[in-house]
Each structure stands twice: as C-alpha cells, then as structure tokens.
Amino acid sequence: MVDGWIKAGTVEELRREGAKVIKGGIAVFAREEGVFALDNRCPHMGFPLHMGSLCDGMLTCHWHHARFDVCTGGTLDLWADDVPAHEVKLEGDVVWVNPKPARAGGAERHVRRLREGLEQNLSLVIAKSVVALLEAGVPERDIVRIGVEFGTANRSDGWGSGLTVLTAMANVLPKLDGYGRMLALFHGLRRVASDCAGRPPLFRPEPLPDGGRDPARLAAWYRQCVEVRDATGAGRVLLTAIRQGFEPPALAEMMLAAATDHFYLDGGHTFDFHNKAFEMIELLGGDAADTERILTSLVPLLRNPSRSEESHSWRHPVDLVEPVRRAIGELERHGIGVGGAVTASATATAAAGQPYGFDAERFVSLLLGDEPLETIRAMTEALLGGVPPAALGKLTAYAAAERVSRFHTQNEFSDWIGVLHTFTHAHAVHVRLRQGGSGPEVRALYHAAVAIYLDRFLNIPPAPKPKPEQYGGRGYTTDTGELLALLDRRQQVAEAADWASHYMDAGGDAAKLFNALGHALLREDADFHTFQMVEAALAEYDLWAEEDDGPPLRERAKRTMVLALVRYVAAHAPTAREIPHTARIAWRLQRGEKLFEEE
Known part of the structure; x- marks a missing residue:
C-alpha cells in the first residue's frame, strides 16, 4: 500500500463495528454495498458523524439531521455543506484509507x-x-x-x-x-x-443606441430623469455615459448633481451610498465591468427618496431651505459649485489657530450653535474667500462627530441613529470633496451643516467629556482587553469613554486600539448603523492625523473621533453574538479542530 495510507482494519471488523473512527478524525463505514470513509466532523457544526445513522447509502447527522451521500460526501442540505470524502482501497480483506481528502477543494x-x-x-x-x-x-x-x-x-x-x-x-x-x-x-x-434574500433581481436597461453625445446633454438628461423619478430613463442615460467613456470624476459629478438637487435625500443615506459606491469602484481597481454594475445599482435609490425640504423641521420655525438655496446661487454666480475645480485663492497655511486662513474654531462653534443662518453665511463667505471646500468638509465632519461624542444617554435610544446619520453623511461629503468634487458636493456640505444644527437638541444637556480627575483613580491600563471587558456589559457608555480617554492620555498605541474596536464591532450582531459609525470614525481619525491643521485643533478632533466611536459602540453592545459564533465555528472547522469530543 502507498506510504502514508492508514490501516482501518478488516472488512469483517468494520462491518461488526458499523462505524469506526481512525487516525486523522476519519470515520469509516462498512456496509454490504462497500466501505466508505468521510471526515468525521459534520461540516455544519462539527458533530461526530460516526454517531449518525446510515441507511440506503444516506448518512444522517443526529444533531441537525443534515443528510450526506456516504459515497461522495455530497449533502442534500445546502446549509450543511459537503463533507470531505477519503479514498478507500482493499488489500485482501484489509481496508486502507488515504488521509488526504479525495477532493482537494481548491x-x-x-x-x-x-x-x-x-x-x-x-x-x-x-x-x-x-x-x-x-x-x-x-x-x-x-x-x-x-x-x-x-x-x-x-x-x-x-x-x-x-x-x-x-x-x-x-x-x-x-x-x-x-x-x-x-x-x-x-x-x-x-x-x-x-x-x-427574497428580493427580485435588478434588471438593467440597455444603453441608448451607439453614437457620440454631448457629455453636458447626457448629464442634463440624467438629472431630468431623476427629477421625475424615471429610473429606467436614468439607467439608460447612465449606461450610455459609461460606455461613452465618462471617467469616474465626470460620472460622480453627473450622479451627485441629481442626488443633491433636493435636500438631504433619505436622511443622508443617498449621498452616503453614492460615496460608498465610488469607494468600492476604487477598491476594486476601476474595472469597467465593476463600474457599470456598481453605478447602475444606485439608480433605484432615486425612484422615491424622502426630500428634506418637504419636511417641517427644515422649514419651521426657521426656514433653512431658502437661505441655503440663496447661498448656493450666490456661489454659482461667482463660478463656485457649478462643476470643475473650485478656485482657492486664499492660502491654506495660516497663523496658529487658523489653519485654513480663517477662524476654524469659530466655524466649528457656529456649526454646533443655535444660529443656523449665521452658519450658512459664514460657510458662504469662506467659500467665496477661497477656503478649500474640503477644509470646510473636514470641519463639518468634526462638528458632526462632536454631536455623537456629546450625545446624552437621557435621549431616547433611537436618537443615536439621528446623530449617526448626520456624521456619516458629513464624512461622505468630506471624502467626495477631497476627491476634487465642487458642485453637488458643496450643496451637500450645506445640507450637512443644517443637519448638524437640527441635531442640537440631542446635545441638551451635552454628555460630559471624560475628565482625568474622575477616571484617574480607576486603575485603568493600556490593555485593550479592559475595553472589550467593559463592552461585555450593557450601557457602559460613560465608562468606555473614560477608558478610551485614559488610553489616549497614556499614549496608547492607536493601531492596537483600532484593532480592538474593530473586534468590538465584529464580535457583535451589529446593526447597519454601527458598521457605518466604526468605518467613518476610523477614516476621519486618519484624515485628521495625516494633515497639519494646528496641534490643538487636530488633537481635539482625533480625540473626538475616538470618543464618538467608543460611546456609540458601547451604547449598542453587547448583543446575542450569534453571527460571530457562526464565524468562529467556520474558522475552527476549516483549521481541522474538533468541536465535540467524546467523554
């Protein structure tokens, strides 16, 4: 017999035993129709298959009743997966089993x-x-x-x-x-x-017949279709633009213009989803096929989104819609926000405390204050004065994160999602502005500023910031396991923020903290919004860390991102953790570990 094969015994012995587990965790079954060998671990949850039932060539696991063809290991129940089968040979009456699975599973x-x-x-x-x-x-x-x-x-x-x-x-x-x-x-x-799951597929229309078309006309057609909620027409125009060779910046300009013709669509999700789609295109390398399938999947979002200018809060008691429209109109009259690059005449290098050539601290205070019309005026003046829109986007994202970091737990629990929506939208706007966006992205910047204002009541009273004199005596270390242990208990919002503040004060390694926060998310049955929060906060931290905005402002913003993230995660943990338990089972099964041992 070939070297390495395992002797399982004689056919008579195996038939007498019914099923035998041999070296390597392989179950050998002997019946009148032959001898068969399978991995003894049920591929569903690892239960020992030799304890199952074999009848008419079908092996049934006794735990969840997954059924397998004993000859090949193929399952009749897709949720269980196939079980690896092993080749069997006879030398006289002696059974030999190949320890390597018959199907390599490439x-x-x-x-x-x-x-x-x-x-x-x-x-x-x-x-x-x-x-x-x-x-x-x-x-x-x-x-x-x-x-x-x-x-x-x-x-x-x-x-x-x-x-x-x-x-x-x-x-x-x-x-x-x-x-x-x-x-x-x-x-x-x-x-x-x-x-x-349970949804019909997305059927895409064909592009318009071949023929070169003016890019401006295609962009106008797309916006017209979106305005009247004509997803089919918008899809055809979009596919035509892609096939005609529009580059991602031009596609973003066209699509985001339609997505910002109305205010803060679907509570900010529409703009955020568009940004994520363009991020995915970049992550995948910009392949043409990826670009088509990803961008055309955005068109259905524009069929019937909510439009915030139609909501009471954006109109009363203060009309926030018309002042924004007037501001955007003024910018467009000066050539700002109508496409192309924004002229930045003012220097981005300034005196201490004013890193963008204007009073950044005052601008953040306005965003977080009670004078929205003054905020709109300040933003307009800054843009007209040549302050880079990305700089304002960065400060706006910081202010939105402050709302999360100061969210008081006396609010209704569902209100966490309100400040989350504003922050993730502001982050998406910041990202698009950094990509060179100017027209629709500037409009979205105003939308974010208004949303920050409308969230002000969720900071009344503001949650107190962690203070060293309060947490200094608690014996915290920089072991991130302490944070994970805190998050094993419900509503440790203030305590988790205290620990994170101590960690930063003690010079803890940011990379270790972020890995721990990633695991704090991934060990939970987290909801959609928590995934958004973690990614946006980590991204904004990196964006603040990589640029010189003046040490006081930069360090405060970085701390805010961490505290906002930690507080949000703490508020939403722990959960049942069923999903990561499934992942752990899969990890152990793949590594050949035994999930069940006989007494």
Missing part, C-alpha cells in the same frame, strides 16, 4: 460555494468559504468582488445597506489582524446575502 470550488452561500443566504457556508479562500491565498479584493457581483445583480432596489457594509468592512481591513479580517469579510458578505 479555490475555484470555494468560490462556487461562496456564491451558493450568497444565493441561499447561508451564513455558515459564507463563513467557511471566506476562511477557505483566505487560506488558499485568494486576495481579499477578489473575495469582495464576488459579493459586489452578487449584490448588484440580485436586489431590485439596488445598492443598499449590505453593499454599504461590505464597502465599509473592505475599508477597515488594513486595521485588523488576521482573524479580524476574516470576520470583516464575513460580516460584509453575510449582510449582502441578507439584503438580497
């Missing part, structure tokens, strides 16, 4: 299995596929692309929370350790599958 098989998991919305199958693909050396970007291809094709409502979570998790991968990266990919892909 990357292509795991890709197919991942797609099946997405189609059937099977969390365990998705998790096992992710683990197997990572161990096979498949690049994370290729794994993400599988989710994008599925999510953009199988949800008639187009881009949704699932693809947004997948993008957010792809963005935070560099901050996580190996196990965290697996969890992030699993959570993102699982959310895509859940978002598409």
